[in-house]
Amino acid sequence: MTFFDLLAKRRSVRHYTDEPVSRADLEKITAAGLMTPSSKDLHSTELLVVEDPETIQALARCKPHFAGMLKEARAAVVVMGQLASHAWVEDASLALFAMMLQAEELGLGSCWVQVRHMVSETLGKDGQPLTSHQYLQQLLDLPEGVEVEAILALGHPARELRPRTLKEARPERIHWGKY
Template structure:
Protein backbone atom coordinates (compact mmCIF):
# COMPACT_ATOMS: atom_id res chain seq x y z
CA UNK A 1 0.00 0.00 0.00
CA UNK A 2 1.55 3.28 -1.13
CA UNK A 3 -0.41 5.73 0.94
CA UNK A 4 0.22 5.66 4.72
CA UNK A 5 -3.22 7.03 5.63
CA UNK A 6 -4.89 4.37 3.50
CA UNK A 7 -2.74 1.75 5.23
CA UNK A 8 -3.93 2.93 8.66
CA UNK A 9 -7.58 2.72 7.58
CA UNK A 10 -7.12 -0.74 6.09
CA UNK A 11 -5.25 -2.32 9.00
CA UNK A 12 -7.74 -4.45 10.90
CA UNK A 13 -7.14 -7.32 13.30
CA UNK A 14 -7.18 -10.61 11.42
CA UNK A 15 -7.95 -13.77 13.35
CA UNK A 16 -8.26 -16.29 10.50
CA UNK A 17 -5.36 -17.14 8.22
CA UNK A 18 -4.82 -19.40 5.22
CA UNK A 19 -2.30 -22.27 5.31
CA UNK A 20 0.14 -20.32 3.15
CA UNK A 21 3.50 -19.64 4.81
CA UNK A 22 4.81 -16.10 5.12
CA UNK A 23 7.66 -15.48 2.70
CA UNK A 24 11.03 -15.45 4.58
CA UNK A 25 11.88 -12.05 3.07
CA UNK A 26 8.60 -10.66 4.46
CA UNK A 27 9.38 -12.20 7.87
CA UNK A 28 12.74 -10.41 7.79
CA UNK A 29 11.09 -7.09 6.92
CA UNK A 30 8.58 -7.49 9.75
CA UNK A 31 11.36 -8.15 12.26
CA UNK A 32 13.37 -5.27 10.86
CA UNK A 33 10.43 -2.95 11.49
CA UNK A 34 10.43 -3.99 15.17
CA UNK A 35 14.15 -3.34 15.45
CA UNK A 36 13.69 0.21 14.06
CA UNK A 37 11.17 1.11 16.80
CA UNK A 38 11.93 4.01 19.13
CA UNK A 39 12.44 3.08 22.79
CA UNK A 40 12.74 4.92 26.09
CA UNK A 41 16.28 6.28 26.56
CA UNK A 42 17.23 4.22 23.50
CA UNK A 43 17.38 1.16 25.78
CA UNK A 44 15.93 -1.18 23.12
CA UNK A 45 14.81 -3.41 25.97
CA UNK A 46 12.88 -5.74 23.64
CA UNK A 47 13.68 -9.18 22.28
CA UNK A 48 11.52 -11.14 19.86
CA UNK A 49 10.91 -14.83 19.34
CA UNK A 50 9.77 -15.99 15.92
CA UNK A 51 7.59 -19.09 16.07
CA UNK A 52 6.60 -21.03 12.95
CA UNK A 53 6.38 -24.53 14.37
CA UNK A 54 2.73 -25.65 14.20
CA UNK A 55 2.88 -27.67 17.40
CA UNK A 56 4.39 -24.77 19.32
CA UNK A 57 1.81 -22.32 17.91
CA UNK A 58 -0.97 -24.65 19.03
CA UNK A 59 0.65 -24.95 22.45
CA UNK A 60 0.98 -21.17 22.77
CA UNK A 61 -2.70 -20.73 21.90
CA UNK A 62 -3.37 -22.31 25.30
CA UNK A 63 -1.67 -19.40 27.09
CA UNK A 64 -5.04 -17.96 28.11
CA UNK A 65 -8.63 -19.06 28.11
CA UNK A 66 -9.99 -16.50 25.61
CA UNK A 67 -8.99 -14.26 22.73
CA UNK A 68 -6.07 -16.41 21.60
CA UNK A 69 -8.00 -17.95 18.68
CA UNK A 70 -5.94 -16.23 15.99
CA UNK A 71 -3.01 -18.45 16.99
CA UNK A 72 -4.77 -21.64 15.90
CA UNK A 73 -4.54 -20.81 12.17
CA UNK A 74 -1.57 -18.42 12.10
CA UNK A 75 1.50 -19.81 10.27
CA UNK A 76 3.70 -17.34 12.13
CA UNK A 77 3.78 -15.56 15.46
CA UNK A 78 6.24 -13.12 16.97
CA UNK A 79 6.41 -13.19 20.75
CA UNK A 80 7.24 -9.70 22.04
CA UNK A 81 9.29 -9.60 25.24
CA UNK A 82 11.35 -6.96 26.99
CA UNK A 83 13.90 -6.89 29.80
CA UNK A 84 12.14 -5.36 32.79
CA UNK A 85 15.51 -4.75 34.49
CA UNK A 86 16.71 -2.69 31.51
CA UNK A 87 13.84 -0.23 31.26
CA UNK A 88 10.99 0.88 33.51
CA UNK A 89 9.27 1.68 30.21
CA UNK A 90 9.52 -1.90 28.92
CA UNK A 91 5.77 -2.10 28.26
CA UNK A 92 5.89 1.04 26.13
CA UNK A 93 9.06 -0.12 24.34
CA UNK A 94 7.50 -3.47 23.52
CA UNK A 95 4.15 -1.91 22.54
CA UNK A 96 5.72 0.44 20.03
CA UNK A 97 7.72 -2.41 18.47
CA UNK A 98 4.58 -4.58 18.27
CA UNK A 99 2.67 -1.74 16.59
CA UNK A 100 5.46 -1.16 14.09
CA UNK A 101 5.30 -4.84 13.16
CA UNK A 102 1.52 -4.67 12.69
CA UNK A 103 1.92 -1.71 10.35
CA UNK A 104 4.70 -3.41 8.37
CA UNK A 105 2.52 -6.52 8.11
CA UNK A 106 -0.36 -4.39 6.76
CA UNK A 107 1.99 -2.74 4.27
CA UNK A 108 2.87 -6.20 2.95
CA UNK A 109 -0.84 -6.95 2.44
CA UNK A 110 -0.78 -9.56 5.21
CA UNK A 111 -2.92 -9.77 8.34
CA UNK A 112 -2.00 -9.69 12.01
CA UNK A 113 -3.55 -9.74 15.44
CA UNK A 114 -2.24 -8.69 18.85
CA UNK A 115 -2.73 -11.42 21.48
CA UNK A 116 -2.24 -9.89 24.90
CA UNK A 117 -0.16 -12.00 27.30
CA UNK A 118 0.83 -9.64 30.12
CA UNK A 119 -1.63 -9.77 33.01
CA UNK A 120 -3.72 -12.46 31.33
CA UNK A 121 -4.47 -15.86 32.84
CA UNK A 122 -5.42 -19.40 32.00
CA UNK A 123 -8.53 -20.99 33.46
CA UNK A 124 -6.35 -22.83 35.98
CA UNK A 125 -5.03 -19.47 37.24
CA UNK A 126 -1.56 -19.78 35.71
CA UNK A 127 -0.36 -16.43 34.35
CA UNK A 128 -0.12 -16.49 30.55
CA UNK A 129 3.34 -14.93 30.85
CA UNK A 130 4.65 -17.90 32.87
CA UNK A 131 3.12 -20.35 30.40
CA UNK A 132 4.76 -18.64 27.39
CA UNK A 133 8.05 -18.10 29.23
CA UNK A 134 8.25 -21.78 30.09
CA UNK A 135 7.24 -22.99 26.61
CA UNK A 136 9.94 -20.92 24.91
CA UNK A 137 12.68 -20.82 27.57
CA UNK A 138 12.41 -17.06 28.05
CA UNK A 139 14.52 -15.80 31.00
CA UNK A 140 12.70 -14.68 34.16
CA UNK A 141 13.73 -11.01 33.83
CA UNK A 142 11.86 -10.72 30.54
CA UNK A 143 8.25 -9.61 30.59
CA UNK A 144 6.10 -11.11 27.85
CA UNK A 145 3.83 -8.38 26.55
CA UNK A 146 2.03 -10.00 23.64
CA UNK A 147 2.16 -12.34 20.71
CA UNK A 148 1.60 -10.91 17.23
CA UNK A 149 0.02 -13.52 14.98
CA UNK A 150 0.75 -13.04 11.29
CA UNK A 151 -0.35 -14.64 8.05
CA UNK A 152 -2.26 -14.40 4.80
CA UNK A 153 -5.79 -13.19 5.50
CA UNK A 154 -8.62 -15.70 5.42
CA UNK A 155 -11.34 -13.25 6.39
CA UNK A 156 -12.59 -9.94 5.05
CA UNK A 157 -12.55 -6.96 7.39
CA UNK A 158 -14.02 -3.62 6.41
CA UNK A 159 -11.60 -0.71 6.49
CA UNK A 160 -12.02 1.81 9.29
CA UNK A 161 -14.59 4.45 8.30
CA UNK A 162 -13.01 7.89 8.79
CA UNK A 163 -16.52 9.33 9.30
CA UNK A 164 -16.87 7.20 12.45
CA UNK A 165 -13.66 8.25 14.17
CA UNK A 166 -14.17 9.55 17.73
CA UNK A 167 -13.09 13.14 17.24
CA UNK A 168 -14.85 14.01 20.51
CA UNK A 169 -11.86 12.42 22.25
CA UNK A 170 -9.57 15.08 20.85
CA UNK A 171 -9.35 18.32 22.86
CA UNK A 172 -7.91 21.41 21.25
CA UNK A 173 -5.91 23.76 23.47
CA UNK A 174 -7.34 22.49 26.78
CA UNK A 175 -9.62 19.78 28.15
CA UNK A 176 -13.29 20.54 27.43
CA UNK A 177 -16.13 18.47 28.88
CA UNK A 178 -18.73 19.76 26.42
CA UNK A 179 -18.25 18.40 22.91
Protein backbone atom coordinates (compact mmCIF):
# COMPACT_ATOMS: atom_id res chain seq x y z
CA MET A 1 0.00 0.00 0.00
CA THR A 2 1.36 3.41 -0.92
CA PHE A 3 1.44 6.23 1.61
CA PHE A 4 -1.31 8.03 -0.32
CA ASP A 5 -3.46 4.88 -0.22
CA LEU A 6 -2.93 4.65 3.55
CA LEU A 7 -4.06 8.26 3.94
CA ALA A 8 -7.15 7.63 1.81
CA LYS A 9 -8.02 4.43 3.69
CA ARG A 10 -7.68 5.99 7.15
CA ARG A 11 -11.10 7.08 8.32
CA SER A 12 -12.47 8.06 11.73
CA VAL A 13 -13.93 4.87 13.17
CA ARG A 14 -16.57 5.33 15.85
CA HIS A 15 -17.93 1.78 16.21
CA TYR A 16 -15.81 -1.16 17.27
CA THR A 17 -16.16 -4.90 17.82
CA ASP A 18 -15.62 -6.51 21.23
CA GLU A 19 -12.25 -7.93 20.14
CA PRO A 20 -9.44 -6.55 22.32
CA VAL A 21 -6.50 -4.65 20.88
CA SER A 22 -3.33 -6.66 21.42
CA ARG A 23 -0.51 -5.33 23.55
CA ALA A 24 1.83 -5.81 20.57
CA ASP A 25 -0.39 -3.55 18.43
CA LEU A 26 -0.60 -0.95 21.19
CA GLU A 27 3.19 -0.98 21.47
CA LYS A 28 3.54 -0.40 17.70
CA ILE A 29 0.97 2.37 17.75
CA THR A 30 2.58 4.22 20.66
CA ALA A 31 6.06 3.71 19.17
CA ALA A 32 4.80 5.44 16.02
CA GLY A 33 3.71 8.35 18.20
CA LEU A 34 7.19 8.63 19.66
CA MET A 35 8.86 8.60 16.23
CA THR A 36 7.31 11.86 15.03
CA PRO A 37 9.24 15.11 14.70
CA SER A 38 9.48 17.21 17.84
CA SER A 39 10.04 20.96 17.97
CA LYS A 40 13.60 21.73 19.05
CA ASP A 41 13.96 17.99 19.74
CA LEU A 42 12.24 18.54 23.13
CA HIS A 43 10.10 15.39 22.91
CA SER A 44 7.27 17.10 24.77
CA THR A 45 4.60 14.48 24.07
CA GLU A 46 3.49 12.08 26.82
CA LEU A 47 1.28 9.06 26.14
CA LEU A 48 -0.93 7.21 28.62
CA VAL A 49 -2.36 3.91 27.34
CA VAL A 50 -5.70 2.89 28.85
CA GLU A 51 -6.89 -0.71 28.49
CA ASP A 52 -9.19 -1.04 31.53
CA PRO A 53 -12.81 -1.07 30.28
CA GLU A 54 -14.18 0.87 33.27
CA THR A 55 -11.58 3.60 32.85
CA ILE A 56 -12.30 3.78 29.11
CA GLN A 57 -16.01 4.24 29.94
CA ALA A 58 -15.05 7.08 32.29
CA LEU A 59 -12.91 8.67 29.55
CA ALA A 60 -16.08 8.98 27.46
CA ARG A 61 -17.44 11.42 30.05
CA CYS A 62 -14.59 13.91 29.54
CA LYS A 63 -16.91 16.11 27.46
CA PRO A 64 -20.66 16.06 26.81
CA HIS A 65 -20.53 15.63 23.03
CA PHE A 66 -18.42 13.70 20.55
CA ALA A 67 -16.60 11.43 23.02
CA GLY A 68 -19.21 8.65 22.86
CA MET A 69 -17.15 6.43 20.58
CA LEU A 70 -14.87 5.84 23.54
CA LYS A 71 -17.63 3.73 25.10
CA GLU A 72 -17.06 1.12 22.38
CA ALA A 73 -13.27 1.46 22.16
CA ARG A 74 -11.17 -1.44 23.39
CA ALA A 75 -8.16 0.77 24.14
CA ALA A 76 -7.36 4.46 24.26
CA VAL A 77 -4.26 6.60 24.27
CA VAL A 78 -4.41 9.86 26.20
CA VAL A 79 -2.03 12.22 24.39
CA MET A 80 -0.53 15.03 26.43
CA GLY A 81 2.12 17.67 26.04
CA GLN A 82 4.59 19.12 28.47
CA LEU A 83 3.64 22.75 28.94
CA ALA A 84 7.31 23.76 29.15
CA SER A 85 7.47 23.38 25.36
CA HIS A 86 6.13 26.22 23.22
CA ALA A 87 5.06 23.69 20.58
CA TRP A 88 3.51 20.93 22.69
CA VAL A 89 0.20 21.15 20.79
CA GLU A 90 1.92 20.63 17.45
CA ASP A 91 4.11 17.84 18.81
CA ALA A 92 1.11 16.03 20.32
CA SER A 93 -0.89 16.48 17.11
CA LEU A 94 1.87 14.92 15.04
CA ALA A 95 2.02 11.99 17.45
CA LEU A 96 -1.75 11.51 17.19
CA PHE A 97 -1.62 11.52 13.41
CA ALA A 98 1.22 9.00 13.29
CA MET A 99 -0.62 6.70 15.71
CA MET A 100 -3.78 6.92 13.58
CA LEU A 101 -1.83 5.89 10.49
CA GLN A 102 -0.11 3.05 12.35
CA ALA A 103 -3.46 1.80 13.63
CA GLU A 104 -4.81 1.84 10.08
CA GLU A 105 -1.82 -0.10 8.78
CA LEU A 106 -2.47 -2.73 11.48
CA GLY A 107 -6.13 -3.02 10.43
CA LEU A 108 -7.42 -1.17 13.49
CA GLY A 109 -9.82 1.73 13.63
CA SER A 110 -9.17 4.96 15.47
CA CYS A 111 -10.81 8.28 16.19
CA TRP A 112 -9.33 11.51 17.55
CA VAL A 113 -11.34 12.82 20.52
CA GLN A 114 -10.42 16.48 21.00
CA VAL A 115 -9.95 17.45 24.66
CA ARG A 116 -8.00 20.73 24.75
CA HIS A 117 -10.35 23.69 25.29
CA MET A 118 -13.32 21.39 26.04
CA VAL A 119 -15.51 21.31 29.17
CA SER A 120 -16.87 18.27 31.00
CA GLU A 121 -20.29 17.86 32.60
CA THR A 122 -18.65 17.12 35.95
CA LEU A 123 -18.86 19.96 38.44
CA GLY A 124 -15.90 21.04 40.51
CA LYS A 125 -15.93 21.99 44.18
CA ASP A 126 -16.90 25.53 43.18
CA GLY A 127 -20.01 24.28 41.36
CA GLN A 128 -18.57 25.16 37.95
CA PRO A 129 -17.97 22.54 35.26
CA LEU A 130 -14.46 21.12 35.19
CA THR A 131 -12.51 21.51 32.00
CA SER A 132 -12.06 18.21 30.19
CA HIS A 133 -8.40 18.32 31.20
CA GLN A 134 -9.28 18.81 34.89
CA TYR A 135 -11.69 15.88 34.70
CA LEU A 136 -9.02 13.67 33.15
CA GLN A 137 -6.39 14.94 35.56
CA GLN A 138 -8.52 13.69 38.48
CA LEU A 139 -9.48 10.43 36.76
CA LEU A 140 -5.96 9.49 35.68
CA ASP A 141 -3.80 11.16 38.35
CA LEU A 142 -2.09 13.33 35.76
CA PRO A 143 0.80 15.42 37.05
CA GLU A 144 1.03 19.19 36.89
CA GLY A 145 2.92 20.54 33.90
CA VAL A 146 1.17 18.45 31.25
CA GLU A 147 -2.01 19.21 29.32
CA VAL A 148 -4.22 16.75 27.46
CA GLU A 149 -4.49 17.47 23.74
CA ALA A 150 -6.75 14.56 22.80
CA ILE A 151 -7.64 10.92 23.36
CA LEU A 152 -7.16 8.39 20.60
CA ALA A 153 -9.96 5.79 20.62
CA LEU A 154 -8.81 2.41 19.26
CA GLY A 155 -10.44 -0.87 18.34
CA HIS A 156 -11.29 -3.33 15.59
CA PRO A 157 -13.76 -1.60 13.23
CA ALA A 158 -17.34 -2.88 13.44
CA ARG A 159 -17.62 -2.30 9.69
CA GLU A 160 -15.28 -1.41 6.89
CA LEU A 161 -15.39 2.15 5.63
CA ARG A 162 -14.56 2.93 2.03
CA PRO A 163 -11.44 5.00 1.37
CA ARG A 164 -11.92 8.73 0.91
CA THR A 165 -11.47 10.12 -2.59
CA LEU A 166 -9.34 13.12 -3.42
CA LYS A 167 -12.49 14.92 -4.58
CA GLU A 168 -14.00 14.44 -1.08
CA ALA A 169 -10.84 16.00 0.37
CA ARG A 170 -11.74 19.16 -1.57
CA PRO A 171 -8.63 19.83 -3.65
CA GLU A 172 -9.92 23.33 -4.42
CA ARG A 173 -8.31 24.28 -1.11
CA ILE A 174 -4.89 24.08 -2.79
CA HIS A 175 -3.61 27.46 -4.00
CA TRP A 176 -0.54 28.00 -6.14
CA GLY A 177 1.63 31.11 -5.99
CA LYS A 178 -0.94 33.41 -4.41
CA TYR A 179 -4.28 32.86 -2.74
